Amino acid sequence: MIGKKHQFGIKYNMKEEKFFKHLEVMSPVTTGEADYENHWSVIKSICDITQPKNILELGFNRGASALMWLNASDAQVHSTDYKEEDKVKLSIDEINKHHKGRFEYTCLNHSTFPEVIDDYKDKYDLVFIDGDHTYEAIRRDAYNVIQMNPTYIVFDDCFHVAHGIDSRNVIQEFGLEIVKEYVNHTGQILTKNTSSHQVISTL
Numbered sequence: 001m002i003g004k005k006h007q008f009g010i011k012y013n014m015k016e017e018k019f020f021k022h023l024e025v026m027s028p029v030t031t032g033e034a035d036y037e038n039h040w041s042v043i044k045s046i047c048d049i050t051q052p053k054n055i056l057e058l059g060f061n062r063g064a065s066a067l068m069w070l071n072a073s074d075a076q077v078h079s080t081d082y083k084e085e086d087k088v089k090l091s092i093d094e095i096n097k098h099h100k101g102r103f104e105y106t107c108l109n110h111s112t113f114p115e116v117i118d119d120y121k122d123k124y125d126l127v128f129i130d131g132d133h134t135y136e137a138i139r140r141d142a143y144n145v146i147q148m149n150p151t152y153i154v155f156d157d158c159f160h161v162a163h164g165i166d167s168r169n170v171i172q173e174f175g176l177e178i179v180k181e182y183v184n185h186t187g188q189i190l191t192k193n194t195s196s197h198q199v200i201s202t203l
């Protein structure tokens with residue numbers, strides 16, 4: 001698997017080639033579909049395009065994508081999820097062991113972002129929205145993220161047969177500029193935050 005050419009022309013060669021070894025000792029997966037090879041090639045491509053310095057990730061789960069963001073860039077990575085820290089301790093410990101000083105985890109319900117929004121404003125150049133995948137939650141998360149004023153916003157599951165349309169509708173509704181679409185069954189869309197966060201409609 002390592003070194004082979006993969007989708008989107010990205011060579012599957014995760015830095016240090018240790019991703020799956022790390023994953024083995026991390027907290028178990030509790031939700032979502034895992035297609036780590038595709039996911040890695042997408043995250044690598046996004047990092048090459050955007051050169052992020054500070055990434056915020058909504059939806060940590062077991063930390064697979066957090067690990068990928070850390071491997072694919074030199075950025076600081078901050079993940080939020082409503083899972084309490086002790087539930088994801090194995091993952092946090094494993095990530096900190098290999099990416100010392102670059103990772104932060106916050107236990108937070110994304111519906112409470114409006115209460116803490118000032119702590120998240122003007123801090124991140126790239127935000128990955130991968131929390132609750134219902135239309136209402138994607139729209140809520142996108143709205144809150146736009147208030148944070150990042151340069152780029154990445155949406156997950158944009159081509160999923162069951163609910164891919166929801167992310168795409170939100171992107172269109174908030175007038176985000178599509179930079180790149182990664183069309184696969186869990187595919188992501190990289191957007192540029194061209195939405196005027198002061199004038200967009202309220203929730």
Ligand SMILES: C[S@@+](CC[C@H](N)C(=O)[O-])C[C@H]1O[C@@H](n2cnc3c(N)ncnc32)[C@H](O)[C@@H]1O
Nearest residue numbers: 032059060061064065081082109110130131132
């Ligand atoms: C699809 S998983 C994230 C996968 C992860 N980004 C990855 O690729 O490895 C979605 C995560 O969002 C979290 N989540 C769902 N709704 C949430 C909410 N309202 N607030 C915070 N986290 C939420 C779930 O606990 C779950 O871990």
